[in-house]
Amino acid sequence: MHTMRKNKFTRREMLQTIGSVGLVATQMHSIVAAAEIRMQAEIFFDPHMPTALQRALNYAGDEGFVASMPQLLHARANAPYHNIIWNTWFTANSEESVVTTRQGNRVIVAVHGGGIFAKPSRLERSYHADMDRTNSEGITGQGAARITTQEAYNVLEGKLPDGTEIPIYSFDEFKGGVSDLPIRYGVILDYNLAKKSKRGYEKFTVLKNDPNMIIRAGGVEPLGAYLDKFRDRHDTKLMGNWHPYLRIDPDEPQCRIPFLAGNKGGTGSESDGPGNLGWGYDNEYGLGGDANMVGMGRYVAVAKHDVSTSLRDLDFEL
Numbered sequence: 001m002h003t004m005r006k007n008k009f010t011r012r013e014m015l016q017t018i019g020s021v022g023l024v025a026t027q028m029h030s031i032v033a034a035a036e037i038r039m040q041a042e043i044f045f046d047p048h049m050p051t052a053l054q055r056a057l058n059y060a061g062d063e064g065f066v067a068s069m070p071q072l073l074h075a076r077a078n079a080p081y082h083n084i085i086w087n088t089w090f091t092a093n094s095e096e097s098v099v100t101t102r103q104g105n106r107v108i109v110a111v112h113g114g115g116i117f118a119k120p121s122r123l124e125r126s127y128h129a130d131m132d133r134t135n136s137e138g139i140t141g142q143g144a145a146r147i148t149t150q151e152a153y154n155v156l157e158g159k160l161p162d163g164t165e166i167p168i169y170s171f172d173e174f175k176g177g178v179s180d181l182p183i184r185y186g187v188i189l190d191y192n193l194a195k196k197s198k199r200g201y202e203k204f205t206v207l208k209n210d211p212n213m214i215i216r217a218g219g220v221e222p223l224g225a226y227l228d229k230f231r232d233r234h235d236t237k238l239m240g241n242w243h244p245y246l247r248i249d250p251d252e253p254q255c256r257i258p259f260l261a262g263n264k265g266g267t268g269s270e271s272d273g274p275g276n277l278g279w280g281y282d283n284e285y286g287l288g289g290d291a292n293m294v295g296m297g298r299y300v301a302v303a304k305h306d307v308s309t310s311l312r313d314l315d316f317e318l
Contacts, residue, residue, distance in 0.1 A: 039064070040305045040312075041075075043084070045298040049091065049257075050120035050127070052297030056093075057120070064303030065183055066093040068112035069287075070218025072260050072300065073226040081233055081266065090260045091297040094216070096289055097255040098144075098191065098248065099152035106191035106250045109155050110215045111166070113184030116151050116255055118162050127294060142247060143292030144254035152253040158186060175214055177221075187215045195245040201238040201286070204231050212243055216258060216287055233266045240286025258289040 042059055046052035056066045067075070069092035072085070079085045095115045100106050117123050126145040129138035136148040151161065158168040168186040169178060171193070189211055197212045204227050207213050208220075217223035230239060244256065263284045307313055 036306055036308045037304050038307050039302050040307075040310075041067075041300055041302045043090075043298060043300055045296070047296045049293075049295060049297035050123040052091065052299055053093075053123065054120040056299035056301035059301040060303050064301060065113065067300040067302060068092055068183070068218075069094040069216045069258055069260065070112055070222060071183075073217050074222060075300075076260075077222070077225045077229045085300075086233075086262055086266060087264045089262045089298060091299050092258050092260060093299065095255050095257050097147060097152065097155055097253070098245070098250050099147075099156060099253050100251060101156060102153065107156075108189040108191055108194045108212075108215075108245075109152075109168075109186055110189065111155065111160075111184075111186040112218065113166075113182075114162075114164075115160055115186065116147055116155055117145065117257065118160060118164075122161060123293075136253075139294060140248070140252060140254055142244060143290075143294070144244065144248065144256050145293045147253045147255050149253060155186065156188065171211060171215070175211075175220060177219065181218070189215060191245065191250055194243065197241060197243060197245075199241070199243055199246055199290075201240050203238060204228075207239060207241060210241060212289070213241060213287065216289070240288070242286065242288040242290050244290035256289055256291070256293060258287065259291050261285040261288055 042056075044052050044056040044059065046055065053066070060066050065071075067090075072090055072092055075085050092112075093114055094110065094112045095117055097109045097111070097116065098106070099109055117126075123145070125137050126139060129135050129146075136146055138146050140146060147155075154160070156168070158166045160166065164184065166184050166186055167182065168188060171187060171189045174187045193211050197210050198206070202210070207227055208224055213227075214220055214223055217226055227239070230236065240261065248254065261284055266284050
């Protein structure tokens, strides 16, 4: 079912790296490693999403990465609750496209690690495209980014606009477990199955078996680990699971970038409630996949750095 490409990291190697350094932006200084070269994470926020992504890509360079949804959830599951990774929202370097196969089947293609919109220039094209409904690269009436029919066919085969070819897995294959997942890969899910998921707040026992959640988390086991950690933060009973599939035209090829919600203290997890504290913090509404593609972005980028040249670990106290 899947095609392969050369990767600098496998998912296992990535998890080992993240496990050793925490992938937590505010506590990298507390991690002691033997080597002077370490993986370090930084947050990049900008009110213009393409700019935020470009800054994150610049930091990551060729040997680093911009964190996808599975990576963000993994970092949270292994971080203390007071860490910034829990206390604000993030844009995932993931995307979810609604496409129709050549055989006429409607599916969701979720790509982690950079897909059709891996380059900020592709986002910019959608932002500035003519809003006429016949334009294949504009924004839909529901806030998704249109993709061309050729882009849709290509992503089904793991072929991306930047020339990369990635493995593509069926949902059944992915749910059963895939060893050594690369950082960049895709999963195909039947549209009608994705549409059955409740849009809103749901019990954790249900979320652990939800197809959309399994794909977003990177598998059944990573999802379970994250949901348990989320639940235990405040003995929460419900978490939000948001998708647009009940209100869109599935015959129009389109794509959205999912967001990971978060707010300072982690309260407001079980209802929409008041809050909306601005660009820094918002209601803890769970995982969002139906946000407008035009807006701000907050990415996490991870890259190798020589800590001996950094101010981060120096002692300035007299």
